[in-house]
Amino acid sequence: MFTLAIVGRPNVGKSTLFNRLVGKRLALVDDQPGVTRDLREGEARLGDLRFTVIDTAGLEDARDDSLPARMRRLTERAVEMADICLFVVDARAGILPDDRVFAEILRRKNAHVILAANKAEGTAAEAGVLEAWELGLGEPLPLSAEHGEGLGDLFHVLTPLADAYAARAAAEEPEEPVTDLTVDAETDADLPAYRAPTPQRPLQVAVVGRPNAGKSTLINALIGEDRLLTGPEAGITRDAISVSFDWGGTPTRIFDTAGMRKKARVQDKVEKLSVADGLRAVKFAEVVVVLLDAAIPFEQQDLRIADLAEREGRAVVVAVNKWDAETDRQGKLRDLKEAFERLLPQLRGAPLVTVSALTGRGLDRLQDAVVKAHEVWNRRVPTARLNRWLADMTAAHPPPAPGGRRIRLRYMTQAKTRPPGFVVMCSHPDKLPASYTRYLVNGLRDDFDMPGTPIRLWMRSQSEQNPYKDRKKSTPSRLRKHLGKKPPGA
Structure with a gap:
């Protein structure tokens, strides 16, 4: 499978084309230029071709240490890594001086460059398509990413290149076949309930927090390369970018999300889209790392973010960044734990x-915490142990007796994992106070070693399991006929 990088000036439609190829609205799209800043990867489908497509930031002619210059360097790195580059120009705007500069750069950095003239629908773009010939990159492909036009021509151009990469991959493939020894736990009853992450189903981790907490810098440190755009400016990250890597032997897919500010402060349309993208990443993740700034930890927004992850049922790990700047670390750590x-x-x-x-x-400790949180999030407790535990808990602290009638907890079982969810069959579940439910949840945490993970506990009445309990008894029809007969001599 080959890699295709989409490059070009800002606002030529790269993210729209990326979304069209992957078949989903993964990349943020807006009319204003410069929305995309990081490299976003996706699995693309075009006809029977399957390949990895990379959406890049718009190329700008900047070479200092500014944000546009850092975005440019990140894009140039993607060009060097990709097998094929799709250079996109705006057919309606025509060829600009920056297009000529970048065409020359692509000639030097990548062997296979395909020129595409986007926004080519209608007669207004014909002059721009013809003008693209002067870039010296061959025949321009007229495309309309917005309307899906011209993708058939792109397929015909990519097919021979894809065949060449497939032949090369087959030649480099090892002679001995690699046997996949992974077994799905759902189809093998002898395996333990916990399913360890595999390359096919990696551990999904989302890093969330306020702007400028250091989320992108943390992920770059974890993967060992400058994969994500960083800098002193707050709010650099806009898309929820996923990166796959091997984290100490654990196949992991980690999501970098945009910084989440208070809702009242979010006015810009792109920032609203960025926050919504980050919230979706939290829903898809298994473990959420809430990243705090050691200088200003547990701000109101940090608490909201952590509470959101818990309400979504995700395992949560709290990480305090910028610890190297602290002087009184013992006192600070004590205050953090208390808060x-x-x-x-x-x-x-x-x-x-x-x-x-x-x-x-502390990155090794962070990995241990994430793996342990994921294992607890998937934990399953045998029903026999649960019911012995429930008997001990009710004996130590019996449930209340509203109106003089004792609420009886008769039976308990685990209904689900991810996060752990339990069902207790009892009498009068609507009269059981929330304080007693918290008592049971805290007992589950302590006695079954499930710290921190969200625990769901549902109280059910046994009458809900018996559809005939409240039905009135009816007299059999034969008996009704017999009772309906008048006695002899009446």
Whole structure:
């Protein structure tokens, strides 16, 4: 499978074409230029071709240490990594001086460059398509990413290149076949309930937090390369970017999300789209790392983000970044733990890890915390153990007796994992106070070693399981006939 990088000036339609090829609205799209800043990868389909497509930031003629210059360097790195480059120009705007500069750069950096003239629908773009010939990159392909026109011509251009890469991959393939020894736990009853991450189903981690907490810097430190755009400016990241890597032997897919500010402060349309994209990443993740700034931890927005992850049922790890700048670390750590227990009681026992994305300090502890949180999130408790535990809990602290009638907890089982969910069959579940439910949830955390993970506990009445309980008894028809007869001599 080959890699195709889409490059070009800002606002020529690269992200729209990317979304068209992957068949989903993964990349943020807006009329204003410069929305895309990071490299976003996706699995593309075009006819019977399958390949990896990379959406890049718009190329700008900047060479200092500014944000546009850093975006340009990241795009040039993607060009060097990709097998094929799709150079997109705006057919309606025509060829601009920057297009000529970048065409020359692509000739030097990549062997296979395909020229595409986007926004080519209608007669107004014909002059721009003809003008694209002067770039010296061969015949321009007229495209309309917005309307899906011209993708058939792109397929015919990519097919011979794809065949060449497939032949090369077959020649480099090892002689001995690689046997896949992974087994799906759902189809093998002898395997344990916990399913370890595999390359096919990696551990999904989302890093969330306020702007400028160091999320992109942390991910770059984890993967060991400058894959994501970073800098002192707040709010650099806009898309929820996913990166796949091997994290200490654990296949992992990690999501970098845009910084989430208070809702009242979010006015810009692109920022609203960025925050919505980050919220979707939280829903798709298995473990959410809430990244705090050591200088200003547990701000109101941090608490909202952590509470959101818990309500979505995700395993949560709290990481405090920029720890290298702290002087009184012992006192600061004590204050952090006290504030964590006081402000986030719903995440009692969740791991709190201090890290420095700049120096790499604490990254090994962060990995251990994430893997442990994922294992707890998938934990299953046998029904026999649960019911013995339930008997001990009710004996130590019986449920209340509203109106003099004792609420009886008769049976308990685990209904689901990810996160762990339990069902208790009892009498009068609507009269059981929330304090007693919290008592049981806290007991589950302590006795079955499930710290920090969200636990769902549902109370069910046994009458819900018996559809005939409240039905009135009816007299059999033969008996009704017999009772309906008048006695002899009446």
